[in-house]
Amino acid sequence: MTHNEQLMEKIISLCKTRGFIFQAGELYGGLSGIYDYGPLGSLLKNNIKNLFIKKFVEERRDTYLLDSAIVMGEDALTASGHVGTFVDPLTTDTATGKDYRADHLLEEAGVDPEGMSSEEMSQTIKDNNIVSPEGNQLSSVREFNLMLKTQLGSSSDSSSTAYLRPETAQGIFINYKNIMDSMHPKLPFGVAQIGKAYRNEITPRNFIFRLRELEQMEIEYFIHPDNWKAQFEYWKDEMLEWAEMIGLDMNKLHEVEIGEEDRAHYSERTIDFEFDYPFGQKELYGLAYRGDYDLKKHAGASKTKLQFTDPIKNETFVPHVIEPSLGLDRTILAILVSAYTEDEIDGNTRSYLKLNPAVAPYTIAVSPLVKNKEHIVKKANDVFGMLKAEFGNVAWDDNGNVGKRYRRQDEIGTPFCVVIDYDTLEEGHTDFGTVSVRHRDTAEQERVAIIELNNYFTNKLTR
Ligand code: ATP
Numbered sequence: 001m002t003h004n005e006q007l008m009e010k011i012i013s014l015c016k017t018r019g020f021i022f023q024a025g026e027l028y029g030g031l032s033g034i035y036d037y038g039p040l041g042s043l044l045k046n047n048i049k050n051l052f053i054k055k056f057v058e059e060r061r062d063t064y065l066l067d068s069a070i071v072m073g074e075d076a077l078t079a080s081g082h083v084g085t086f087v088d089p090l091t092t093d094t095a096t097g098k099d100y101r102a103d104h105l106l107e108e109a110g111v112d113p114e115g116m117s118s119e120e121m122s123q124t125i126k127d128n129n130i131v132s133p134e135g136n137q138l139s140s141v142r143e144f145n146l147m148l149k150t151q152l153g154s155s156s157d158s159s160s161t162a163y164l165r166p167e168t169a170q171g172i173f174i175n176y177k178n179i180m181d182s183m184h185p186k187l188p189f190g191v192a193q194i195g196k197a198y199r200n201e202i203t204p205r206n207f208i209f210r211l212r213e214l215e216q217m218e219i220e221y222f223i224h225p226d227n228w229k230a231q232f233e234y235w236k237d238e239m240l241e242w243a244e245m246i247g248l249d250m251n252k253l254h255e256v257e258i259g260e261e262d263r264a265h266y267s268e269r270t271i272d273f274e275f276d277y278p279f280g281q282k283e284l285y286g287l288a289y290r291g292d293y294d295l296k297k298h299a300g301a302s303k304t305k306l307q308f309t310d311p312i313k314n315e316t317f318v319p320h321v322i323e324p325s326l327g328l329d330r331t332i333l334a335i336l337v338s339a340y341t342e343d344e345i346d347g348n349t350r351s352y353l354k355l356n357p358a359v360a361p362y363t364i365a366v367s368p369l370v371k372n373k374e375h376i377v378k379k380a381n382d383v384f385g386m387l388k389a390e391f392g393n394v395a396w397d398d399n400g401n402v403g404k405r406y407r408r409q410d411e412i413g414t415p416f417c418v419v420i421d422y423d424t425l426e427e428g429h430t431d432f433g434t435v436s437v438r439h440r441d442t443a444e445q446e447r448v449a450i451i452e453l454n455n456y457f458t459n460k461l462t463r
Contacts, residue, residue, distance in 0.1 A: 004278035010351065011278075011336050012207055018412050020044065020336075021208060033204025033212035040412055041332070043361035043393060045215075048246060048331060049194050051358060052217045055242060056192050063190035063219070064183060068171030070196055071150070074161045079301035080170050080294060082147060082163075089113075089121055090144035090202055093132035101202050102141040105130060114262050118143055146199045148212075164198035169323060171195075172220045173294040176306050187308055187319060188231065190221040194328070206279050208329040215328035222308070222319040228289055231322050232269055236287055239273060239324055246331065247356030249338035252276035253284070266293035275334045284334055286325045292318040335359060339413060345443050353413030354441055357461050362395040362414045364457065367405055369421040371398050380420040383435060383450060387418070390454050391461060406438060415440050416457070424450075 001009070015021040020041035024034040037045055057065045077083050089102035102121045103113035109130045113121060121141040124130070132138055148164040165171060172191045179191060194217045204210050223231050236255070243253055258270040273285040295318050299306040309316045339353040357363050364387055368380035377398075388394045395414065397405045402419060409417050417438040423431035434447040437456070448456050 007337075007340065008207065008278045011333075011340055014340075014351070014353075014411060015041065015207075015336070018408075020412075021332075024213075031212075033201055033210065035208055035211065035213075035329075040361040044335075044355075044359055045328065045332060047359045047361070047393075048328065048335075049217070051246060052194060052242075052326070053192070055245070056190070056219060056238075060190075062185070062188065063192055063221075064179060064185070066172055066175060066179070066191050066193045067195065068168070068175055068193060070165055070198075071152070071162050072165045072170065072174075074163065075301060076170060076174050076298070077147070077163055077166075079297045080173070081297065082166055082170070083145070086147055086166055087143040087145050088202055089118055089141045091121075091125065091141045092139040093134055093136045094139055095136035096132070096134055098132065098134070099202050100132060100138070102138075104203070105132070105138070144200075144202060146201065148198045148200050164196075166199050167197050167325075168193045168195045168216045168218045169220060169325070170294070172218070173298055176222075176295060176298075177304060180308070187310070188221060188223040188227070190219050192217070192219045194218075206277065206282075208333050209277065209279070209282065211329055217326040217328055217331075219324045221322045221324075223322060224310075225292070225317070225320040228268070228320055228322065232287070232289055235322050235324050236271060239285060239287060239326075242326075243273070245356075246335060246359055247338060247354075248275070248334050252334075252338065254281060264288070264290075264293075266291050275330075275337075277333065277337060284330050285327065286323075288323045288325070290321045290323050292320050294321065295319065350407060350410060352410035352440060355413035355415070357415045360393075360413045360415055362393050362409075362412070363391055363461050364416045364418055365395040365397045365405065365409045365414045366418045367397045367402065367420070369402060369419055375425055376420055376422070379425060383418060383420055383453065386450075387453065387457065391457060406443070410440055413440070416460070418453070423447075 018040060019038035022036045022038055023030040024036045025031040053065065057063050074083060090099055091102040092099050106113040106121060106124060109128060111124055118141040125138055147166050150162050152160045152162045172193055195215065197214055197216050199212060201210050201212050204212055221235065244250060252275055254274045256272045256274050258272060263270045267288050267290055270286065270288040272283045274281045275284040295306040306318065307316050308319045339355045341354045342349060342351045366380060366384040366387060368376045370376060384394065384396050397409065399405065406417055419436040421436060423429050424435055426432055431447055434449050436445050437448045438445045
């Protein structure tokens, strides 16, 4: 096993044993490409979502939050192009019946599949004698639509066909008029949304990287077309600032300018932010200039005007859009990869998550040095209550001995451990009224007065 494969295994195992991420439906054999977030994963995820809302909605005066439905009607997704063209090239191992992404197999064989039609891929597979990973012949390539289809109500006529949205963005576009009519925004303005999206990926893989049920954080930023270049640069910088803020290893982040031949036909500029995952440099985020493509498509199909009128210039036009699109699960994986660290302490190897306190599931763990001394436990409880009231995500940990607690809190990325010990309570002792604060990254400890604790952590943990 390579170092990177081992790293992935360690991260996946930590996620399971420490309650971050579980395979969905594991009890019944598991669902491929679908995961449940456990107690700690949910906290981590929530912290990221809250930071996104804080940075891109609360701290701005030009962005609105939206929470649109996951189920979308066929009309809207036909207009957006998803019913017709949201497809991946599928090829099947003729002996085992297993399906593969034809473009991935071509890439693995050293052929660039970008821009190839299904026929061209089939021909290239034949010409180059490309076989399945099991060494068998592959079928011809066909287009497979990635949307999960469902039926609304009891009627089976086509008017009840609906889909689980493949991206959150379309929910924003189809609410453009509602937002204009209810909020009366001036241009430029943004609509941000966080939510689940569904893609029936042919080969889900790499843990939470390629999922069938995923979560996205997207912003559609509506602008005057004349300003698109400056706005694009602005949003690129915002995304970089975001990546730094959540603690991504910036050396692992790469901006990849997408060439004209690989861009969607309506996009004049697209950047992929790629990240060095243990399985390779892959897309983390996208930033696209989508022009007026989506609003025009929905306006045409719904026969509704989706425009903006500038009251000063008296100019009416269809706004253009800059779209920062951030996958939440891929963010979590990139954070875990950035944070996973191994070092040696007192001759023992330890593994820990060097999480930025802004995203860590718990910022502080409080424990009594021993469990059988009532006055110590009581004092620890008081300190726990005080810190919890101030900082919220504070853990109580009295399992095992203190060394084990440190190891466990290190592994889940808790930046600080507070221990109430004998010195805390021994009147006349120089450390009376102080607790031990242990730092995750250095394993160093210091004494801090209980009355100073709130101040101390406020300075260390400002989100
Ligand atoms: P890929 O080429 O890797 O399939 P994409 O270009 O189709 O990704 P977009 O349609 O641009 O992805 O989606 C926006 C964001 O949503 C991506 O940058 C990524 O973070 C996330 N995302 C897309 N597909 C998945 C998936 N199957 N699982 C997890 N996250 C995903």
